[in-house]
Amino acid sequence: xxxxxxxxxxxxxxxxxxxxxxxxxxxxxxxxxxxxxxxxxxxxxxxxxxxxxxxxxxxxxxxxxxxxxxxxxxxxxxxxxxxxxxxxxxxxxxxxxxxxxxxxxxxxxxxxxxxxxxxxxxxxxxxxxxxxxxxxxxxxxxxxxxxxxxxxxxxxxxxxxxxxxxxxxxxxxxxxxxxxxxxxxxxxxxxxxxxxxxxxxxxxxxxxxxxxxxxxxxxxxxxxxxxxxxxxxxxxxxxxxxxxxxxxxxxxxxxxxxxxxxxxxxxxxxxxxxxxxxxxxxxxxxxxxxxxxxxxxxxxxxxxxxxxxxxxxxxxxxxxxxxxxxxxxxxxxxxxxxxxxxxxxxxxxxxxxxxxxxxxxxxxxxxxxxxxxxxxxxxxxxxxxxxxxxxx
Numbered sequence: 456x457x458x459x460x461x462x463x464x465x466x467x468x469x470x471x472x473x474x475x476x477x478x479x480x481x482x483x484x485x486x487x488x489x490x491x492x493x494x495x496x497x498x499x500x501x502x503x504x505x506x507x508x509x510x511x512x513x514x515x516x517x518x519x520x521x522x523x524x525x526x527x528x529x530x531x532x533x534x535x536x537x538x539x540x541x542x543x544x545x546x547x548x549x550x551x552x553x554x555x556x557x558x559x560x561x562x563x564x565x566x567x568x569x570x571x572x573x574x575x576x577x578x579x580x581x582x583x584x585x586x587x588x589x590x591x592x593x594x595x596x597x598x599x600x601x602x603x604x605x606x607x608x609x610x611x612x613x614x615x616x617x618x619x620x621x622x623x624x625x626x627x628x629x630x631x632x633x634x635x636x637x638x639x640x641x642x643x644x645x646x647x648x649x650x651x652x653x654x655x656x657x658x659x660x661x662x663x664x665x666x667x668x669x670x671x672x673x674x675x676x677x678x679x680x681x682x683x684x685x686x687x688x689x690x691x692x693x694x695x696x697x698x699x700x701x702x703x704x705x706x707x708x709x710x711x712x713x714x715x716x717x718x719x720x721x722x723x724x725x726x727x728x729x730x731x732x733x734x735x736x737x738x739x740x741x742x743x744x745x746x747x748x749x750x751x752x753x754x755x756x757x758x759x760x761x762x763x764x765x766x767x768x769x770x771x772x773x774x775x776x777x778x779x780x781x782x783x784x785x786x787x788x789x790x791x792x793x794x795x796x797x798x799x800x801x802x803x804x805x806x807x808x809x810x811x812x813x814x815x816x817x818x819x820x821x822x823x824x825x826x827x828x829x830x831x832x833x834x835x836x837x838x839x840x841x842x843x844x845x846x847x
Contacts, residue, residue, distance in 0.1 A: 561600045564611030571618045575733055578622050579770055582808060583629045590623045614655050617647035618732055621659045628666040629772075629811040636666065653687060658730050660684035661694040668698070669816040674706050691722050694735055697743040704750040705820070712747045719743065738768035742777065749780035750820075752787035771809065775801060776817045786824040794821060795834035799841045810845035818842045 562570070570593055577586045597619065601612050620643035627636035643659040650656075664672075664680040672680075681699050685692070696719040703712035719740060729735025744760035761777040768774060782798030785791075798821045802810060819842065825835055 561596075561603070564608060564615065567597065567612060567615035571615055571622075571732060574619060574622050578626055583626050583811060587623065587626045587630065590619060590626065594619055594623065610650050610652070613646045613650035614652050617643045617650060617655050617659050620646060621662050625662065625666055628669060628671060629813050631812045633671045636671065640666070654731060657684045657688045657692065658694070658732060658734060660687070661692065661698060662734060664702070665694075665698045668701055668705060669813055670819065674702065677702050691718065691727070693719065693722060693727055693729055693739075696722065697739050700743050701746045704747040707750075709747070709751040713751070716744060716747055736768070736770075738764055738770065738773055741767070742773050745777045745780045749784040750787065750824075752784055754784050754788065757781070757784045772811070772813045775805065775809075775814050779814070779817045779821055783821045783824055786821060791825055791829050791832060792834040794824075795832075795838040799834075799838045802841050802845055805845070807845070815842055815845055818845075 574586065574590055574593070577589065594616070597612065597616055601609065601616065604612055620639050624636045624639035624643060627633075627639060640659070640663040643663070644656075647655040647659045660680050661684050664677045664684070666672075667677045667680065678699075681695055681702070684695055688695070696715055700712045700715035700719060703709075703715060723740060741760045741763040745757055745764055748757035748760055757780060761781060764773055764777045778801045779798050782794040782796075782801070784794075785797060786794035798818055802814065802818055805814070818838075822835070822838060822842065825832075829835065
């Protein structure tokens, strides 16, 4: 029987802090214990090779960039070995080490545009926590590339930074992290403005305003962002009109909200298209209609808008929220208990991971529609508890 590898707490602590790399014998023992089929052994060999590269880089007349890359390697080595010391594999530092060993580790502007598409798709289809983590890695890499990029590349990279920062703000809003979301929105605006691309500047402001509707920003701030974006574009915009219609309905200005919806439809019929990045989808028109008509108690139009949304959308948030709009419409029309039951059933049917801020805040819209004198009804109290239990 092979002798067991022994590691005391001091050595394990040095691994975790990245001061020492585990001995190959220890790595083999960990690999066997975890039934990793040699994966940890292979990673340990890769780290050793890259560590030698990092050392040799500094043996010759190093440039500032060489020194930066060597420092980056050592920092990533610490992260990778710490992950191994905790009996796991820190995959991302290993990937970054490969980037540095293969070359610059930087991407073309076209590749960053593809990354924007990928993260936008992820935002709509994957768990928010994972999307935020993956975005954080790319935003770190993009920031490093911006520092070293040429003047010719900067505009395209800044535009990508604006879009990715905006997606991060959107994801963090869904997670209920409103402070960081607002700060990422500010980064998105700064990057968009620095890019000089008007469409990007308009987009990030429109998206920031849209996120602000979910309990994040005061009404006047939302309108100010919309006004600023409209001044920048100088022409009607589908996204801006849809967001303005929802904002007006949210704050009880139903006639103005309907007028804005009419302008949105007119613009659509004239063949207006959405943004180049893919944020705008056809379902957003019907979603805005569902929001506005339900808030005003127009049951027939709200029902039609809801069905249209459900027919074409692939967004879980839209599918859930238009069903909550149905409860909202019932409450506005006097059916408080029925509206509460419908809304509670929608949220109760969701797993905890799906009850994000966009959904809980829409539930709050339903609750706020209840007249003050009826807010102590049993059905209202029950729905209030459902919302409290589901809050992020």
